[in-house]
Amino acid sequence: AQKVTQAQTEISVVEKEDVTLDCVYETRDTTYYLFWYKQPPSGELVFLIRRNSFDEQNEISGRYSWNFQKSTSSFNFTITASQVVDSAVYFCALSGYRDDKIIFGKGTRLHILP
Amino acid sequence: DGGITQSPKYLFRKEGQNVTLSCEQNLNHDAMYWYRQDPGQGLRLIYYSQIVNDFQKGDIAEGYSVSREKKESFPLTVTSAQKNPTAFYLCASSSGQGPYEQYFGPGTRLTVT
Numbered sequence: 001a002q003k004v005t006q007a008q009t010e011i012s013v014v015e016k017e018d019v020t021l022d023c024v025y026e027t028r029d030t031t032y033y034l035f036w037y038k039q040p041p042s043g044e045l046v047f048l049i050r051r052n053s054f055d056e057q058n059e060i061s062g063r064y065s066w067n068f069q070k071s072t073s074s075f076n077f078t079i080t081a082s083q084v085v086d087s088a089v090y091f092c093a094l095s096g097y098r099d100d101k102i103i104f105g106k107g108t109r110l111h112i113l114p
Numbered sequence: 115d116g117g118i119t120q121s122p123k124y125l126f127r128k129e130g131q132n133v134t135l136s137c138e139q140n141l142n143h144d145a146m147y148w149y150r151q152d153p154g155q156g157l158r159l160i161y162y163s164q165i166v167n168d169f170q171k172g173d174i175a176e177g178y179s180v181s182r183e184k185k186e187s188f189p190l191t192v193t194s195a196q197k198n199p200t201a202f203y204l205c206a207s208s209s210g211q212g213p214y215e216q217y218f219g220p221g222t223r224l225t226v227t
Contacts, residue, residue: 033213045218106156
């Protein structure tokens with residue numbers, strides 16, 4: 001069975017600090033895809049990134065970076081120099097290549113304090 | 115602008131009444147999804163549809179029904195059989211099944227009293 005675990009339920013950091021959100025997944029598929037979504041207070045989920053299981057290169061997009069490690073089944077998300085606007089719930093998600101749905105973790109609520 | 119619309123943003127109903135939540139997309143996506151979100155529960159899949167006139171049950175389909183008569187529309191009916199209907203409902207779409215990222219609407223917050 002596929003599973004996504006986000007062990008951090010809630011995190012609070014002071015603005016400008018770096019913060020890492022953990023994501024650990026379980027799957028028996030050799031080909032799979034991992035996702036991160038952001039849910040700001042408005043409620044709408046915003047797609048951030050999709051990675052496939054064959055691409056273990058870290059990705060950086062501005063202040064956001066993602067560390068994918070198959071050896072530890074993790075796909076962690078780091079925000080550098082956090083800002084108040086980063087305050088949101090962040091979801092990690094997983095889908096097998098032949099799956100017709102995405103499995104979401106329970107989310108991590110991130111508070112950036114001014 | 116392309117996107118997904120859900121209406122209304124807030125919906126109030128009396129217990130025992132059926133209520134239909136609207137979801138429309140103009141992204142020309144084949145697949146559409148309905149999720150329910152409760153505090154601390156993450157997103158749970160209710161129903162999904164990969165093609166017009168076809169849909170499948172998700173993890174928590176009991177008490178809900180859907181239809182997919184048009185590619186751009188996927189309404190969700192919360193029936194009186196749903197025991198705990200008060201929740202935040204999110205609709206999403208994707209250009210394909212599985213590995214494709216899903217794009218979400220703004221959600222409808224349903225309160226049943």
